[in-house]
Every structure is written in C-alpha cells, then in structure tokens.
Amino acid sequence: MKRMLALLATCATALGLSALTTPQTVAAPRAEAATGCRVDYTITSQWQGGFQAGVKVTNLGSPVTGWTLKFTMPDAGQKVVQGWNATWSQSGSTVSATGVDWNRTLATGASADLGFTGSFTSGNPKPTAFTLNGVPCTGAVEEPPPGPDPEPGDGTPVGINGQLRVCGVNLCNQYNRPIQLRGMSTHGIQWFSQCYNNASLDALAKDWKSDLFRIAMYVQEQGYETDPAGFTSRVNSLVDMAEARGMYALIDFHTLTPGDPNYNLDRAKTFFASVAARNAGKKNVIYEIANEPNGVSWAAIKNYAEQVIPVIRAADPDAVVIVGTRAWSSLGVSEGSNETEVVNNPVNATNIMYAFHFYAASHKDNYRATVSRAAAKLPLFVTEFGTVSATGGGTMDRASSVAWLDLLDQLKISYANWTYSEANESSAAFKPGTCNGTDYSSSGVLTESGALLKSRISTPDSFPTS
Numbered sequence: 475m476k477r478m479l480a481l482l483a484t485c486a487t488a489l490g491l492s493a494l495t496t497p498q499t500v501a502a503p504r505a506e507a508a509t510g511c512r513v514d515y516t517i518t519s520q521w522q523g524g525f526q527a528g529v530k531v532t533n534l535g536s537p538v539t540g541w542t543l544k545f546t547m548p549d550a551g552q553k554v555v556q557g558w559n560a561t562w563s564q565s566g567s568t569v570s571a572t573g574v575d576w577n578r579t580l581a582t583g584a585s586a587d588l589g590f591t592g593s594f595t596s597g598n599p600k601p602t603a604f605t606l607n608g609v610p611c612t613g614a615v616e617e618p619p620p621g622p623d624p625e626p627g628d629g630t631p632v633g634i635n636g637q638l639r640v641c642g643v644n645l646c647n648q649y650n651r652p653i654q655l656r657g658m659s660t661h662g663i664q665w666f667s668q669c670y671n672n673a674s675l676d677a678l679a680k681d682w683k684s685d686l687f688r689i690a691m692y693v694q695e696q697g698y699e700t701d702p703a704g705f706t707s708r709v710n711s712l713v714d715m716a717e718a719r720g721m722y723a724l725i726d727f728h729t730l731t732p733g734d735p736n737y738n739l740d741r742a743k744t745f746f747a748s749v750a751a752r753n754a755g756k757k758n759v760i761y762e763i764a765n766e767p768n769g770v771s772w773a774a775i776k777n778y779a780e781q782v783i784p785v786i787r788a789a790d791p792d793a794v795v796i797v798g799t800r801a802w803s804s805l806g807v808s809e810g811s812n813e814t815e816v817v818n819n820p821v822n823a824t825n826i827m828y829a830f831h832f833y834a835a836s837h838k839d840n841y842r843a844t845v846s847r848a849a850a851k852l853p854l855f856v857t858e859f860g861t862v863s864a865t866g867g868g869t870m871d872r873a874s875s876v877a878w879l880d881l882l883d884q885l886k887i888s889y890a891n892w893t894y895s896e897a898n899e900s901s902a903a904f905k906p907g908t909c910n911g912t913d914y915s916s917s918g919v920l921t922e923s924g925a926l927l928k929s930r931i932s933t934p935d936s937f938p939t940s
C-alpha cells in the first residue's frame with residue numbers, strides 16, 4: 475500500500491550565503507539579506523524496511539547561490555540509501571544535501587526538488603530540525619535589521635533621492651528633479667550630546683519623518699578647537715546614525731564668534747579634508763562650511779569658501795556644499811546689504827548653495843521679500859532658523875513662523891530648525907529633562923516650537939521618482 479505522509483517543515487535560514495563546503499561555519503547573516511525558507515517533506519512510498527521521500531526546498535528570502543540543507547533523522551537506524559538532485563551525505567542521524575550545478579542558485583520564491591530512498595529499522599521515518607545554510611527553518615521571512623546604507627526604493631529620503639546635486643537654483647535628487655528637505659538641527663553637540671542617541675534619532679526619522687539632520691559642530695565655545703579628533707569622530711558617528719535611518723546629514727562647521735570664518739580657515743581645511751575623505755562614499759552628506767559669518771565682508775567670506783571648497787572636492791567630488799552668507803547668513807540684510815553682493819560676485823565653484831538663516835520673531839517681511847527675490851537667482855538652503863527671536867529665546871511667533879514655512883515650501887527651499895534639543899530656551903523642540911529619558915515621541919515631551927515643527931516636518935514628502 476502506498477502511504478502519503480506530508481510534513482511541512484519550515485525554516486528561516488541564512489540563505490544568501492554560499493555554504494557548499496562548510497555550512498556549519500558560515501558567517502552570521504549579512505544585514506542586507508532577508509532570509510527565510512520552507513521545506514515540504516513528503517513520503518512518496520514506503521515498504522518493509524524502506525521508504526522514498528521528496529524534499530522540496532523553497533527560498534523565501536533574498537536570492538542565494540550555494541546552499542546546504544540539513545536535517546535530523548528520527549533515529550540513527552534510518553539511512554539515506556540513494557539521493558538525487560543534490561550531493562547527499564549522512565553522519566550519524568544528521569543528513570546533508572548540497573545543491574548541485576543546476577539548482578545551486580535559488581531566486582526569491584524559487585524551489586529545488588530533491589529526493590532520496592532511505593532504509594529504517596524502526597520508528598517513524600519523519601526527519602526533524604531542517605536547516606538551510608545553518609539556520610533553523612521556521613517558514614517566516616526574517617527581514618534584516620536596518621542596514622547602514624539604505625537601498626534605492628527603501629522609502630527613506632536617502633533611499634528615494636540618492637546623491638543630491640544643485641540644478642539651477644534648486645536642490646535636485648538623483649532624477650534631476652527639485653526637492654525640498656525638511657528637518658532639524660542639533661544644538662551644539664559639545665553641550666547636548668545626551669540628546670543624540672538611537673532613540674532620539676529613531677524618533678526623528680520615524681515619528682517626525684525628518685529628511686535631514688543637521689550636525690552643529692561649534693568650533694569655539696568648547697567645541698572643535700578643544701578636541702579636533704574627538705569632535706571629528708563624533709560628527710562621523712552622527713553621520714552614520716542619520717545614514718542608517720535614511721536621513722541626509724548636514725555637517726555644520728558652526729562658526730559664530732569670531733564672525734570672520736578666515737579665523738578658522740586652517741581648522742576648516744583640516745576638518746573638511748578628514749570628514750570629506752571619510753564620508754566620500756556616502757550619499758547622505760552635505761557640507762556647510764561656515765555657519766554664520768558676521769562683521770565681515772562678502773569678499774572675505776568668498777575667499778574663505780574658495781579655499782575650503784577645493785579641499786572638500788579633492789576628497790568628495792560630488793557632494794553639495796553650502797556657503798554661509800554675510801551678517802549671520804542673512805544674505806547681508808542684517809548688516810544693511812542684500813543678495814546682490816552674492817549675485818554679482820558668486821563663489822567660483824559648482825554644485826554649491828548659499829545659506830539663509832532667520833528667526834521668525836526677529837526677521838519678518840523684509841527678510842521674506844529678500845528670500846523671494848533671491849530664490850530666483852541663487853540656490854538657497856535654510857540651514858538654520860528659529861520660530862523665536864534671534865537670541866534663541868523669547869516667545870514663539872507662530873504667525874511669522876507659519877508665513878516663513880509656507881514660503882519655503884512654495885519655493886522648495888530646504889530647511890533645518892534650531893534645535894532638536896532639550897535646551898532651556900524656547901527654540902528647543904523638547905522640554906528640559908527629555909534627554910534623561912527614552913521618550914522622544916509623545917506630545918508631552920514637546921515644546922510649543924517642537925510641536926509646530928513636528929507637525930510641519932512629518933507631513934508626507936512628494937519626492938519625484940523619475
């Protein structure tokens with residue numbers, strides 16, 4: 475009599491790894507590969523002392539080239555006598571079947587049909603403990619943990635937009651289409667490092683749906699100049715944390731006092747040579763070479779830019795670079811000038827943008843008029859702004875903030891808000907003490923400014939994909 479016994483065994487495996495010779499020593503699954511498989515085991519016939527089995531292995535994970543299926547016979551008295559469509563072996567009760575030339579590559583969803591005849595002396599001839607490439611089978615697909623480098627199409631801002639470039643007056647994505655990035659700036663990382671951790675970055679990427687993370691590395695005020703290697707390394711690790719979450723990282727060389735960026739020229743060259751070399755292969759990095767020049771002419775700023783930009787380009791030729799503008803990056807307005815000084819005498823470099831900063835309670839219609847005009851002639855990036863006064867404190871000006879945000883949206887000008895921090899000042903998004911805990915997501919931890927920015931940043935992006 476012919477008896478059919480079907481056994482569904484399932485396995486989540488390290489598919490994606492070549493394991494033809496030593497499957498038990500394969501490396502841990504790489505983060506990139508989804509893993510998973512299913513085994514359908516069928517006794518197709520059975521007779522006194524023997525049986526024939528079909529073994530169908532289905533790859534549920536990422537494509538794999540090279541695989542070994544293992545399973546355990548229910549007792550050592552059961553032996554594989556002859557197998558097909560794989561190279562079969564048995565050691566004690568452990569059976570191995572390694573894919574052969576015509577089935578060693580399995581695409582996602584593809585199957586290999588194997589089989590064997592076996593002998594048994596007693597017991598029920600159903601094997602257990604199916605593994606493929608060393609990992610037990612469960613039938614579920616195991617998704618990889620977030621990898622360090624998002625793949626195109628993973629739905630993150632970097633995954634969708636890829637390497638950015640300046641096209642005309644716009645910031646463009648890998649399809650050469652204008653985009654707007656919306657995000658947050660750190661406070662000084664020398665003071666608020668407790669606020670930049672996996673939980674806070676997860677909240678920024680997932681709850682705020684932020685496209686952008688600006689890393690404000692002060693040069694003075696206990697910043698970079700006190701520990702160049704330490705601050706460089708801290709910036710790099712924040713770049714990696716943003717990258718792992720598909721966010722762009724804006725590396726801000728946060729000069730402020732003194733206002734002449736040339737004071738820090740040698741430091742800037744050293745710093746940017748290092749971070750540009752280290753991050754050249756990444757798609758998520760944007761360089762901001764001088765936060766807020768002040769008390770210094772546009773000619774001096776331009777001179778600084780034309781010395782720092784070649785240092786970056788030598789190491790990282792395709793990254794966008796942002797140049798600060800006169801009078802705290804106001805395009806000169808806060809010192810009685812305007813955008814024409816830049817329009818008439820632009821920085822001699824390609825793939826660059828100009829920074830514009832505002833604080834909504836201090837900078838209103840005349841500044842907005844300047845941005846509206848300048849945006850037709852210069853690629854602008856609002857690398858920093860506040861909803862409050864230029865001191866970083868005072869009352870939030872909701873009406874002016876909303877007018878600014880609407881204007882930036884309309885002009886597709888990217889922005890980062892000051893600050894994603896718990897500083898005890900109204901520009902901070904979190905209430906003081908937030909960074910002692912792990913909750914960066916509930917509305918209770920937000921300030922008035924944080925709530926406004928979260929509501930603006932978390933609306934869906936409309937990034938063009940062709």
Ligand code: IDC
Nearest residue numbers: 695730765766802833858864865866897899
């Ligand atoms: C402010 C901080 C404040 C700090 C001060 C000096 O909010 O806590 O004490 O810097 O370091 C800027 C600057 C930015 C300022 C911010 C608010 O880029 O560093 O941060 N601001 O004053 N330009 C205009 C306003």
